[in-house]
Amino acid sequence: MSGRAGLAEARRVVVKVGSSSLTGDDGRLDQDALRRLVQVLAQRRAAGGEVLLVTSGAIAAGLGPLGMAARPRDLATAQAAASVGQGLLVARYTEAFAEHGLRVGQVLLTAEDTIRRGHYRNAQRALETLLDLGVVPVVNENDTVATDEIRFGDNDRLAALVSHLVRADAMVLLTDVDALYDGPPSRPGARRIAEVHGPGDLEGISVTARGSAVGTGGMVTKLASVAIATGSGIPVVLTSAAQAERALAGDEVGTWFRATGRRRSRRMLWLAHAARTEGRLVLDDGAVAAVVERRTSLLPAGVTGVEGDFEAGDPVELVSTTGTVVARGLVSYGSAELPELLGSSTHELRDRLGVGYDREVVHRDDLVLVPTRR
Numbered sequence: 376m377s378g379r380a381g382l383a384e385a386r387r388v389v390v391k392v393g394s395s396s397l398t399g400d401d402g403r404l405d406q407d408a409l410r411r412l413v414q415v416l417a418q419r420r421a422a423g424g425e426v427l428l429v430t431s432g433a434i435a436a437g438l439g440p441l442g443m444a445a446r447p448r449d450l451a452t453a454q455a456a457a458s459v460g461q462g463l464l465v466a467r468y469t470e471a472f473a474e475h476g477l478r479v480g481q482v483l484l485t486a487e488d489t490i491r492r493g494h495y496r497n498a499q500r501a502l503e504t505l506l507d508l509g510v511v512p513v514v515n516e517n518d519t520v521a522t523d524e525i526r527f528g529d530n531d532r533l534a535a536l537v538s539h540l541v542r543a544d545a546m547v548l549l550t551d552v553d554a555l556y557d558g559p560p561s562r563p564g565a566r567r568i569a570e571v572h573g574p575g576d577l578e579g580i581s582v583t584a585r586g587s588a589v590g591t592g593g594m595v596t597k598l599a600s601v602a603i604a605t606g607s608g609i610p611v612v613l614t615s616a617a618q619a620e621r622a623l624a625g626d627e628v629g630t631w632f633r634a635t636g637r638r639r640s641r642r643m644l645w646l647a648h649a650a651r652t653e654g655r656l657v658l659d660d661g662a663v664a665a666v667v668e669r670r671t672s673l674l675p676a677g678v679t680g681v682e683g684d685f686e687a688g689d690p691v692e693l694v695s696t697t698g699t700v701v702a703r704g705l706v707s708y709g710s711a712e713l714p715e716l717l718g719s720s721t722h723e724l725r726d727r728l729g730v731g732y733d734r735e736v737v738h739r740d741d742l743v744l745v746p747t748r749r
């Protein structure tokens with residue numbers, strides 16, 4: 376899709392709505408807000424478009440029935456609230472979509488379900504089948520089984536992974552602010568950013584991870600989500616739920632993020648955004664330059680330190696001596712055998728340890744760069 380006007384005709388759109396857009400001042404689910412959103416999505420369906428909804432709000436929906444005044448801070452109680460609230464949330468969507476003659480199908484996913492081999496095909500098939508049957512998939516993170524390590528906690532990045540999984544033509548992120556601003560919108564003089572052409576346009580923009588009282592991750596997780604989607608060829612509109620209709624029509628509302636990359640392989644996407652890496656390799660400055668600027672493989676000579684406990688094939692972070700993460704990669708050696716290889720050239724290693732020890736620590740095909748925001 377070249378420009379935002381194309382959104383009006385986009386065949387398949389993933390719409391993500393945050394807790395902040397679905398709750399009232401008391402932090403509880405706002406049924407009218409939910410129905411207004413459903414009306415917009417139903418219109419889209421009536422016009423022939425496919426819609427997948429990624430919705431937060433399970434925790435918020437669980438607060439009332441459990442007599443809780445605010446979002447719980449500890450994971451177990453938040454999971455319990457989500458468990459109680461998810462059923463209610465989907466019941467509300469079922470009712471609201473039924474008013475427009477539409478059915479919904481609940482899909483609970485962890486991030487890993489969308490990218491890990493053996494999992495993602497199931498998720499893909501289930502979502503495609505729902506769409507074929509004319510059902511609106513209503514997706515949320517599977518809060519009760521998502522453990523701390525693999526859990527996103529916000530739905531922003533999950534929405535981007537779902538967009539990739541179903542090859543969406545565009546993603547719409549709906550929140551409680553009408554756009555990305557050049558600083559926190561509460562700051563006087565903060566200006567709306569209408570369009571972002573690539574990561575360079577985000578330099579100097581100040582975003583906070585503090586969300587609203589009910590949301591998680593603030594603008595930080597939204598920009599991470601935008602990076603996943605745009606970097607794999609999917610443009611994004613970020614705006615408020617109140618502007619959903621205009622956003623879907625391709626009007627000049629919110630912030631339009633152009634697609635910057637082409638569709639990536641699932642493996643590379645997993646590597647770039649895997650919720651968990653098993654360790655870290657510390658690179659000297661020469662190795663950072665080789666990997667980042669010349670896009671070469673990482674050789675043992677450029678590694679100065681090994682942290683963590685990992686096996687050959689595991690995802691690890693590549694960090695500079697100052698601790699900045701510059702890339703992620705699948706490592707070819709386990710953490711037990713790496714230390715004795717460090718600092719040596721591949722020739723020396725072959726002479727000393729034999730053929731097979733002259734390979735890269737991380738092959739360039741198994742590397743993804745992590746953009747560093749300066």
Ligand SMILES: Nc1ncnc2c1ncn2[C@@H]1O[C@H](COP(=O)(O)OP(=O)(O)O)[C@@H](O)[C@H]1O
Pocket residue numbers: 392393394395396431529549550551552554555556557558559560561580581582583584585586587588589590591592593594595
């Ligand atoms: N530069 C920025 N531009 C816009 N909003 C920002 C920015 N920095 C932080 N925010 C905050 O991000 C919040 C949205 O995040 P969050 O509460 O997690 O939403 P949701 O529940 O929709 O996922 C907004 O309320 C806003 O205050």
Ligand SMILES: N[C@@H](CCC(=O)OP(=O)(O)O)C(=O)O
Pocket residue numbers: 392393394395430431432433434435457515516518528529530531586589590591592593
């Ligand atoms: N899965 C959780 C999402 C938590 C959350 O706050 O997400 P978001 O509002 O998108 O930042 C829920 O449904 O409550």
